[in-house]
Structure formats: structure tokens, C-alpha cells
Amino acid sequence: MKRYIVYSKIKFIALVLFKALYAAAFVGFALILQWLVNTITADGATADQLFFCVGIAIGYVAVFTAILLLKDKASTAYINKAVMLLRNDLTHSLLHERYEDFASNDTAKYLSHLTNDIKTVAVSGFNSVITLPEEIFTFVFAVAAAFFINYVVALTMLGLTLLIFIVPVVFNKPLNRANVRLSDAVKQYTAALKQTFLGIDVVKNFGSEERTEREIARINETLCKKNTVLDKLNLYAGDVGIFIVVLLQLGSIAIAGYMMLQSVILIGAVIAVVQLSGNMYSPLMQIAGKAALISGIRELDETLLAMAQPPEAQGEKLFGFERGIRVENVGFSYPDHEDLTLKNVSAAFEKGKKYLIVGKSGSGKSTLLKLIGKTFNGYVGKIEIDGVDYKNISERELYKNIAFAQQKSYLFDLTVRENIDFNGTGDAQLLEHAVEIAELRDFVLAQKNGLDEQISEEINQISGGEKQRVGLARAIYKDTDILLLDEVTSSLDKETAYRVEKNILALRDKTVLNVSHKLHADLLEKYDYICVMDGGKIVDFAPPAALLKNNALSQYMDA
Ligand code: ADP
Numbered sequence: 001m002k003r004y005i006v007y008s009k010i011k012f013i014a015l016v017l018f019k020a021l022y023a024a025a026f027v028g029f030a031l032i033l034q035w036l037v038n039t040i041t042a043d044g045a046t047a048d049q050l051f052f053c054v055g056i057a058i059g060y061v062a063v064f065t066a067i068l069l070l071k072d073k074a075s076t077a078y079i080n081k082a083v084m085l086l087r088n089d090l091t092h093s094l095l096h097e098r099y100e101d102f103a104s105n106d107t108a109k110y111l112s113h114l115t116n117d118i119k120t121v122a123v124s125g126f127n128s129v130i131t132l133p134e135e136i137f138t139f140v141f142a143v144a145a146a147f148f149i150n151y152v153v154a155l156t157m158l159g160l161t162l163l164i165f166i167v168p169v170v171f172n173k174p175l176n177r178a179n180v181r182l183s184d185a186v187k188q189y190t191a192a193l194k195q196t197f198l199g200i201d202v203v204k205n206f207g208s209e210e211r212t213e214r215e216i217a218r219i220n221e222t223l224c225k226k227n228t229v230l231d232k233l234n235l236y237a238g239d240v241g242i243f244i245v246v247l248l249q250l251g252s253i254a255i256a257g258y259m260m261l262q263s264v265i266l267i268g269a270v271i272a273v274v275q276l277s278g279n280m281y282s283p284l285m286q287i288a289g290k291a292a293l294i295s296g297i298r299e300l301d302e303t304l305l306a307m308a309q310p311p312e313a314q315g316e317k318l319f320g321f322e323r324g325i326r327v328e329n330v331g332f333s334y335p336d337h338e339d340l341t342l343k344n345v346s347a348a349f350e351k352g353k354k355y356l357i358v359g360k361s362g363s364g365k366s367t368l369l370k371l372i373g374k375t376f377n378g379y380v381g382k383i384e385i386d387g388v389d390y391k392n393i394s395e396r397e398l399y400k401n402i403a404f405a406q407q408k409s410y411l412f413d414l415t416v417r418e419n420i421d422f423n424g425t426g427d428a429q430l431l432e433h434a435v436e437i438a439e440l441r442d443f444v445l446a447q448k449n450g451l452d453e454q455i456s457e458e459i460n461q462i463s464g465g466e467k468q469r470v471g472l473a474r475a476i477y478k479d480t481d482i483l484l485l486d487e488v489t490s491s492l493d494k495e496t497a498y499r500v501e502k503n504i505l506a507l508r509d510k511t512v513l514n515v516s517h518k519l520h521a522d523l524l525e526k527y528d529y530i531c532v533m534d535g536g537k538i539v540d541f542a543p544p545a546a547l548l549k550n551n552a553l554s555q556y557m558d559a
């Protein structure tokens with residue numbers, strides 16, 4: 001947390017000094033009171049003297065209020081910027097996390113961290129820490145002022161302060177627990193909402209609005225309960241604190257009053273002690289309460305900080321793609337799954353050649369493509385590109401050479417053009433080419449604004465086949481040497497699928513690994529190799545002619 005709170009040393013120090021000034025002015029008011037009361041209770045005091053003193057006191061309060069306003073202004077701006085920096089770091093590290101690590105969590109968790117948890121940390125943590133100096137200063141100045149009035153009174157008051165520590169001792173642990181439980185409940189709630197929104201088609205189609213509503217209401221009720229527990233604890237801590245502070249104030253008045261009766265101090269000093277006891281105990285109470293809050297969010301804070309750690313840059317550089325990709329004795333099972341999805345897979349993919357990967361559903365085609373796309377790293381065996389081990393290359397470096405189009409592509413809330421030219425490099429010729437290859441021409445012409453038509457993932461706005469082709473055009477536009485295509489024509493009609501595949505096969509120089517269910521007899525021979533998978537293994541890997549001769553592909557052909 002410190003990294004964010006002291007994000008600017010100079011500003012932080014300035015803020016602390018400002019708070020010291022505020023605290024001094026606040027405590028100084030007790031001395032003004034003492035002076036005022038002693039002046040008007042002295043023998044022979046006049047109304048003129050009274051009005052003069054009150055005038056001075058009002059001037060003092062006006063200056064004090066100005067300092068207070070400035071302090072609050074600076075303080076809020078500072079805290080909000082600290083929160084913004086933490087949020088930016090979280091986004092940065094999430095975006096730079098390895099794909100595999102990122103994908104191992106539900107995105108709902110990230111969302112609830114970035115919204116709810118960060119708010120908790122900001123309110124309870126940053127706010128508390130940053131306002132702490134003013135309470136500490138107020139307390140210290142109040143003690144000093146008390147000593148200035150009378151050291152016996154001051155020492156007694158100090159002794160009484162120990163009672164205040166009852167609050168953190170009693171409340172810290174329960175607060176910590178309540179915070180973590182609330183964070184879990186928010187995570188569940190966010191996840192439930194996310195699922196419902198994404199699956200709204202199914203919910204509607206099954207007429208299960210009420211059932212879904214009940215389920216969300218149930219989670220919402222848990223959320224409400226956890227929130228109530230936390231709020232209650234916070235309020236109770238405050239209430240107990242108020243009770244203790246009142247007791248302490250009465251104790252201080254008793255001591256000061258006794259000293260006055262013994263003629264050690266004047267009435268003005270008693271009034272000042274009343275004021276000072278507030279200046280002393282309230283800040284201390286606040287400090288104790290804030291200590292409880294800060295310790296209450298420690299676990300959340302650690303989670304967020306761990307998340308905000310920028311991942312280490314890893315890997316060797318690749319200088320273009322020259323030779324090929326080799327997969328050697330690769331075995332892989334998905335995280336938390338025992339059975340092997342890929343078993344002892346070996347294959348070599350040479351630069352510039354075209355590969356068709358076929359096999360029954362579930363045979364491991366997508367998984368193989370994902371490993372070649374470095375989506376997962378937890379495999380045994382070896383994958384190399386131009387002789388460099390995948391484990392030594394960063395995703396970023398590898399992706400400069402690979403474009404990966406999947407069966408389902410995601411459309412951003414952007415124009416068709418921006419969805420394809422995702423980095424906004426603005427190469428008109430390349431865009432034209434990508435639209436051509438993906439057979440998107442007619443789609444673009446049908447849009448009122450052509451390539452500048454706004455599209456999005458919105459339900460039913462754009463068909464599955466159109467989406468697939470935008471995704472494919474995006475991969476083509478990337479213009480890398482290697483194209484990994486996973487069933488990119490699965491939602492297209494037979495004729496369009498044929499044309500798209502033909503276009504892809506005509507891309508000279510590109511290395512294409514195409515996973516497909518739809519085999520077109522007269523395109524098969526345009527491939528250099530066909531790889532047949534079954535049960536997580538490669539069972540055939542040969543030029544099409546050889547496989548066609550053996551009838552090895554007949555079961556994958558349409559009748
Ligand atoms: P294909 O693309 O040939 O249809 P996949 O490679 O997608 O097959 O899947 C191979 C096997 O791995 C299937 O049994 C599938 O259920 C399993 N599988 C795929 N993705 C995951 C995943 N994320 N977690 C666990 N198992 C998975």
C-alpha cells in the first residue's frame with residue numbers, strides 16, 4: 001500500500017505538513033478559549049474586553065476553517081490519485097499476465113477486484129492512512145497544550161488514554177474476517193450477473209427468468225448479510241469508542257475541576273481541558289479505529305498488491321520466422337484434469353507449407369493448436385520455433401509471428417474496419433486483401449457505412465458466420481508468417497466455406513495450420529500435409545495423395 005500512498009514524496013510531505021498546521025490550529029483553539037474565559041472572569045473585566053476576545057476568537061475560527069477546507073481539498077485529490085494509480089497498475093498487470101495465468105481465473109473475479117475491492121482498500125486503507133497524520137498531530141499538540149496548562153492534569157489524561165486500545169483489541173480480527181467474506185460474496189454476485197447476462201438467450205428461451213431471479217436474489221441476500229455484518233462491526237467499534245471517549249472526558253473534567261477547587265488552576269484552564277480532552281481522545285479513538293480498518297483490509301490489500309505486481313519480462317527475442325515449428329513428444333492435460341488430452345504428439349510444420357488438421361470432435365485438434373499458440377505452457381515434451389524452445393519465448397515475441405483465428409471470435413464495440421485493423425495501422429491495401437480472403441466483401445457492401453459501420457458483440461446483431469469472417473479477416477490483416485485457424489469456416493455455408501478455404505490455400509509464403517471439419521475433396525490436394533488426430537494422438541501425418549489412396553480420410557468426408 002505504501003507504494004501508492006507515497007506516490008509522490010514531495011506532495012505527501014506537503015500534505016503531512018498541511019495536516020500539522022491544521023492540527024496546531026485546531027488545538028490552539030483550546031488555548032484561545034482559556035484566554036477568553038480567564039479574561040472575562042478576571043476581576044474588573046468589561047463588556048468591551050469580552051467583545052474584543054470574541055472578535056479575536058471568530059477571526060481565529062475563520063482562518064482555521066480556511067485551512068480545514070484547503071486540507072480537505074488537497075487530501076481528497078491526493079487519495080483519489082493514489083487509487084487511480086493502483087487501478088492502472090492492476091489493469092497493466094492483468095493485461096501483461098501470461099494468457100494461461102489470466103485465463104485460470106473467472107473474469108468476474110477481476111471485475112470485482114477492480115471495482116469493489118479497490119473501493120474498500122481506498123476507503124478503509126488509503127483514506128485512513130492519509131488522514132492519520134492529522135489525528136496524530138492533533139493528539140500530540142493537545143498533549144503538549146495540556147502540559148502547558150498543568151502537568152498533573154496532562155499526565156492523568158495521558159494515563160486514561162490507554163483505555164482506548166480496547167477497541168482495536170476487540171474489533172480487529174472480526175473486521176478482517178468480515179471484509180474477506182464480503183469480498184467473496186461480491187465475487188459470487190458479480191459472477192452470477194455475468195453468467196446471466198451472457199446466457200440471457202438461454203434464460204429467455206427456457207422461460208427461466210423467475211428461477212434465475214430467485215438464484216440471484218439468494219446470492220444477493222448472502223451479500224446483504226455479509227455487508228450488514230461488516231457495517232455493524234464498524235458501527236459498534238465506533239459506538240464503543242464514543243462511549244469510552246465520553247468517559248475519559250468526564251474523568252479529565254473531574255481531575256481539572258478538583259485542581260481548580262484546590263486553586264492550582266483557574267476556571268479558564270478547566271474549560272481548556274474540556275476542549276483539549278476532545279482534541280486528545282477523539283483523534284486517538286480515530287487512530288485506533290483506523291488501525292482496525294487498515295488491519296481489517298490487510299488480506300484484500302495483499303491480494304490486490306500481488307495482482308498489481310507487473311509480471312517479469314521473460315524470454316528470448318525471435319527474429320522473424322525462417323524454418324518451422326517442431327512439436328516433440330508433447331503430452332498435455334488441462335489444469336485440474338488428470339487424463340491426458342494430448343499423448344506423445346510429435347510433428348513438424350515447415351515454413352510456407354499448408355497443413356490440414358482433421359479428427360473427430362474431442363480428438364485434441366484445438367488443444368494442439370492452442371499449445372502451438374502458446375496458450376498453455378504446462379505440457380511435457382518440447383515445442384520449438386526455428387529451434388528456440390517455446391518455454392524461452394514470451395507470448396508477445398511469439399505473437400509477432402503468429403495470427404490465431406478461432407471458431408468464435410470476439411467483436412469489439414468498434415467499426416468493421418477497427419475490428420479488423422485492431423492496432424489502427426491503417427494499411428488500406430492490406431485491409432482490402434483481408435476482406436477479400438475472408439469473403440467479407442458482400443457483408444461490407446450491405447452495411448450502410450461500409451467498413452465504417454459500427455458493430456459489436458451485441459446479441460443477434462451480426463451472424464455467427466459474419467463474426468467468424470471478421471475474426472479471420474483480423475488474422476489475415478495481422479499479416480504474420482504463421483496462421484493458426486481453428487474451424488474458422490464452421491458457421492459458413494458450404495459454398496462460402498469452400499471459397500474462404502481456397503483463398504487461404506492460395507496465400508503463398510504463409511504457413512497455415514488449418515483445423516477443419518468441412519473437407520472439400522478438390523481442395524484436399526492443395527494441402528502439403530494432412531494431420532489426422534484421434535484420441536489425443538496424431539494417427540496419420542502425410543501428404544494428401546497418400547492418405548486419399550489409403551482411404552484414411554473417408555470417415556471425415558461429407559457423403
Ligand atoms: P477438438 O478440437 O479436436 O474437438 P479439443 O482439443 O477441443 O478437441 O478437446 C480435446 C479434449 O480436451 C476434449 O475431451 C475436451 O473435453 C477437453 N478439453 C478441451 N478444453 C478443455 C478445458 N479448457 N479444460 C478441460 N478440458 C478441456
Ligand code: MG
Pocket residue numbers: 365366367486487
Ligand atoms: Mg476444436
